[in-house]
Amino acid sequence: MPQLSEACAVLTAAGSGSRLGCELPKALVSLSGRPLVWWAARGLRAGGVGMIVVTAPASSIEDFRAALADIEDVLVVTGSDRSRQASVALGLAALGHRDADAVVLVHDAARPLTPPEVSARVIDAVRSGAGAVIPVLPVTDTLKTVDASGLVTGTPRRADMVAVQTPQGFRWDVLTRAHEAGASRSADEAVAATDDAGLVEAVGGSVQTVTGDERSLKVTRPLDLALAQLLAAEEPSA
Numbered sequence: 001m002p003q004l005s006e007a008c009a010v011l012t013a014a015g016s017g018s019r020l021g022c023e024l025p026k027a028l029v030s031l032s033g034r035p036l037v038w039w040a041a042r043g044l045r046a047g048g049v050g051m052i053v054v055t056a057p058a059s060s061i062e063d064f065r066a067a068l069a070d071i072e073d074v075l076v077v078t079g080s081d082r083s084r085q086a087s088v089a090l091g092l093a094a095l096g097h098r099d100a101d102a103v104v105l106v107h108d109a110a111r112p113l114t115p116p117e118v119s120a121r122v123i124d125a126v127r128s129g130a131g132a133v134i135p136v137l138p139v140t141d142t143l144k145t146v147d148a149s150g151l152v153t154g155t156p157r158r159a160d161m162v163a164v165q166t167p168q169g170f171r172w173d174v175l176t177r178a179h180e181a182g183a184s185r186s187a188d189e190a191v192a193a194t195d196d197a198g199l200v201e202a203v204g205g206s207v208q209t210v211t212g213d214e215r216s217l218k219v220t221r222p223l224d225l226a227l228a229q230l231l232a233a234e235e236p237s238a
């Protein structure tokens with residue numbers, strides 16, 4: 001039987017900590033004595049990921065390298081201060097050439113406590129033939145669409161909606177082609193893709209869902225960090 005090549009990953013960590021109200025880059029904020037990016041990289045590794053490229057802010061590359069020094073096969077590169085999409089593109093370039101059917105995950109350092117089983121589910125689904133896979137959970141809030149003046153324009157059926165997490169997983173050729181197409185779209189045609197699966201959708205690709213996990217919460221605001229601190233206190237950080 002042919003050997004399955006190991007999955008690789010881009011771990012995005014080039015964002016600022018402004019919504020968290022801190023001066024440090026968010027991914028360096030400490031959770032139970034280790035920075036968010038360390039938890040996220042360690043979780044990916046435990047979920048079956050080999051090489052991990054971390055996109056960090058240019059001004060903090062050395063701090064990121066120090067923070068990740070005890071995790072093998074991690075490469076820290078400069079991300080983009082323009083957009084997450086541009087940071088992911090730089091991370092993919094740093095991963096170098098991969099086979100068309102290799103599995104690549106894209107994960108946010110802002111989700112430090114994603115259980116390894118989620119990465120494993122995503123990788124399995126790509127290996128089973130999906131081009132793009134996202135972990136999702138049902139939404140509990142009712143969602144509305146609103147216009148620029150704050151007036152409600154619609155109420156989508158909640159049963160049709162899901163909340164999307166990372167890591168998102170892709171066949172290498174599907175993700176790299178979607179990024180190339182996204183980069184060449186002019187600004188006024190550009191889709192507001194806030195995730196990588198959105199870029200695949202924009203070129204007509206199909207995206208499969210797998211079950212996400214509540215512990216994969218995104219640390220954005222101070223309350224998220226407080227909850228993550230409680231959860232991390234129960235995890236070994238060595």
Ligand code: C5P
Pocket residue numbers: 012013014015016026027055079080081082083084085087088107108109110111220
């Ligand atoms: O800003 P937001 O929380 O949506 O960012 C999601 C992830 O993308 C974070 O892990 C952040 O560090 C990363 N990011 C990035 N480059 C940017 C903006 C965000 O790597 N220019």
